[in-house]
Amino acid sequence: MIEAQPAGEGALMLELQDNAAAVRVARRLVAECPDLQDVVPGHCTVLATWAGGSPPGRLLDVAEAALRDGAPAVPGTTHVMPVRYDGPDLHEVAELTALSPEEVVARHLQSEYVAGFLGFAPGFAYLLGGDERLHVARRTEPRVRVPAGTVALGGVYSGVYPRESPGGWRLIGHTEIALFDAMRDPPALLAAGDRVRFVPA
Amino acid sequence: MSEIEVLAAGPLTTVQDRGRPGWAHIGVPPSGAVDPPAYERGNRLVGNEPGAAALEATMVGPRLRFRAPALVALTGAVSRGPFEVGAGEALDVGHCRDGVRVYVSVRGGIDVEPVLGSRSTDLMSALGPPPLKDGGLLSIGPEPSNEPQAEEQPPRPPEEPVLRALPGPRDDWFEPKALEALVGPWQVGLNSNRIGVRLEGPKLERARHDELLSEGLVTGALQVPPSGQPILLLNDHPTTGGYPVVAVVHTDDLPLAGQLRPGQRLRFAVK
Numbered sequence: 134m135i136e137a138q139p140a141g142e143g144a145l146m147l148e149l150q151d152n153a154a155a156v157r158v159a160r161r162l163v164a165e166c167p168d169l170q171d172v173v174p175g176h177c178t179v180l181a182t183w184a185g186g187s188p189p190g191r192l193l194d195v196a197e198a199a200l201r202d203g204a205p206a207v208p209g210t211t212h213v214m215p216v217r218y219d220g221p222d223l224h225e226v227a228e229l230t231a232l233s234p235e236e237v238v239a240r241h242l243q244s245e246y247v248a249g250f251l252g253f254a255p256g257f258a259y260l261l262g263g264d265e266r267l268h269v270a271r272r273t274e275p276r277v278r279v280p281a282g283t284v285a286l287g288g289v290y291s292g293v294y295p296r297e298s299p300g301g302w303r304l305i306g307h308t309e310i311a312l313f314d315a316m317r318d319p320p321a322l323l324a325a326g327d328r329v330r331f332v333p334a
Numbered sequence: 335m336s337e338i339e340v341l342a343a344g345p346l347t348t349v350q351d352r353g354r355p356g357w358a359h360i361g362v363p364p365s366g367a368v369d370p371p372a373y374e375r376g377n378r379l380v381g382n383e384p385g386a387a388a389l390e391a392t393m394v395g396p397r398l399r400f401r402a403p404a405l406v407a408l409t410g411a412v413s414r415g416p417f418e419v420g421a422g423e424a425l426d427v428g429h430c431r432d433g434v435r436v437y438v439s440v441r442g443g444i445d446v447e448p449v450l451g452s453r454s455t456d457l458m459s460a461l462g463p464p465p466l467k468d469g470g471l472l473s474i475g476p477e478p479s480n481e482p483q484a485e486e487q488p489p490r491p492p493e494e495p496v497l498r499a500l501p502g503p504r505d506d507w508f509e510p511k512a513l514e515a516l517v518g519p520w521q522v523g524l525n526s527n528r529i530g531v532r533l534e535g536p537k538l539e540r541a542r543h544d545e546l547l548s549e550g551l552v553t554g555a556l557q558v559p560p561s562g563q564p565i566l567l568l569n570d571h572p573t574t575g576g577y578p579v580v581a582v583v584h585t586d587d588l589p590l591a592g593q594l595r596p597g598q599r600l601r602f603a604v605k
Binding site: 171177179184254259296319320 | 550
């Protein structure tokens with residue numbers, strides 16, 4: 134049984150065991166419950182919303198079937214992102230992790246990441262699967278301005294800022310790839326469940 | 335195509351329609367008019383198609399000069415019209431009275447390029463047109479086929495509104511006393527905007543102190559940062575967040591939330 138909490142009259146928060154389950158359930162809900170308005174994966178949750186009235190009756194059945202099937206989730210697209218590791222916090226991350234800057238870069242390049250969920254800004258994906266040695270706390274004072282394309286570390290996540298915005302993560306590099314373009318279809322480069330590999334630019 | 339000159343934009347005037355529901359999974363906030371009944375009523379009064387874009391002004395409305403005759407209605411925190419504005423005439427929308435947001439609906443609608451299906455300004459994500467600027471120009475869309483509809487004025491909002499709130503999804507992260515305290519009264523903080531209404535009052539104490547993994551957020555969520563002072567999320571809210579949501583305000587009461595003045599008092603009826 135999937136546990137579900139109300140999020141107001143028009144939404145349910147489904148609790149899943151991990152991100153892979155959340156992505157799998159979210160995809161199935163999008164495919165099979167067209168009445169839903171938004172299906173928003175979180176780290177270990179799926180928020181399902183509907184407009185007016187009552188929830189689609191099949192919502193929980195569909196979510197549970199997605200878990201029961203055990204079939205591997207539809208494999209996401211793999212994106213290769215060239216990165217120049219010239220971020221202002223690279224040396225600080227090296228100090229925090231007791232690694233050399235070169236080792237930080239090598240470890241960041243080594244992992245294959247999964248876009249766990251999106252949020253914070255249009256097109257911003259929380260990338261999971263990074264080297265545990267590179268899990269660093271966010272800055273206590275967020276920066277007012279982080280340039281678009283900045284590659285950063287925050288807690289268990291890696292991420293790439295889609296546009297210039299404030300930000301509290303540690304900045305280690307940048308990419309020229311556009312993560313979000315409202316005029317493009319789809320507008321966000323990354324979808325939850327997609328894979329990302331970073332390569333040296 | 336007719337145009338409107340912005341003589342004075344006011345402190346914050348944006349273009350709004352029904353927003354961008356359905357894009358939350360890629361981090362795009364719902365946006366759209368924060369007082370939907372007032373916005374929809376404005377469109378009916380001038381005979382627009384539902385969903386036509388209007389101006390949403392905050393605290394003080396704009397001063398506008400119309401280059402051609404136009405049919406205009408003011409709804410929300412100011413109720414007036416529909417009325418005709420002649421070619422070359424200026425309209426001073428004036429100060430908000432019954433709330434903080436007034437909608438300026440013009441027959442034909444405000445014509446800007448839609449982004450992801452909406453003409454709304456999203457202040458959080460910088461999607462849609464930027465807020466109005468003094469000296470700017472706005473285009474009016476083509477004449478609609480609908481007739482303007484006469485309607486009675488809606489009742490004025492109560493001075494101390496009571497908003498219905500349903501506990502969850504993270505009410506179990508709080509002390510039972512916090513749910514009692516949630517009833518209020520609360521006072522609206524100065525720092526409130528289209529992203530959220532900041533509430534000042536009793537500190538909502540947490541029972542769990544670990545960090546919540548980021549999860550989806552809905553409009554109306556009462557998100558509680560470490561200060562214990564909740565933020566009532568409005569339409570430009572981020573789509574995910576890591577602060578627990580103690581309760582969610584009923585959709586039908588959100589228009590009242592969108593009209594709360596800094597310093598105003600409110601309560602919650604917690605189910």
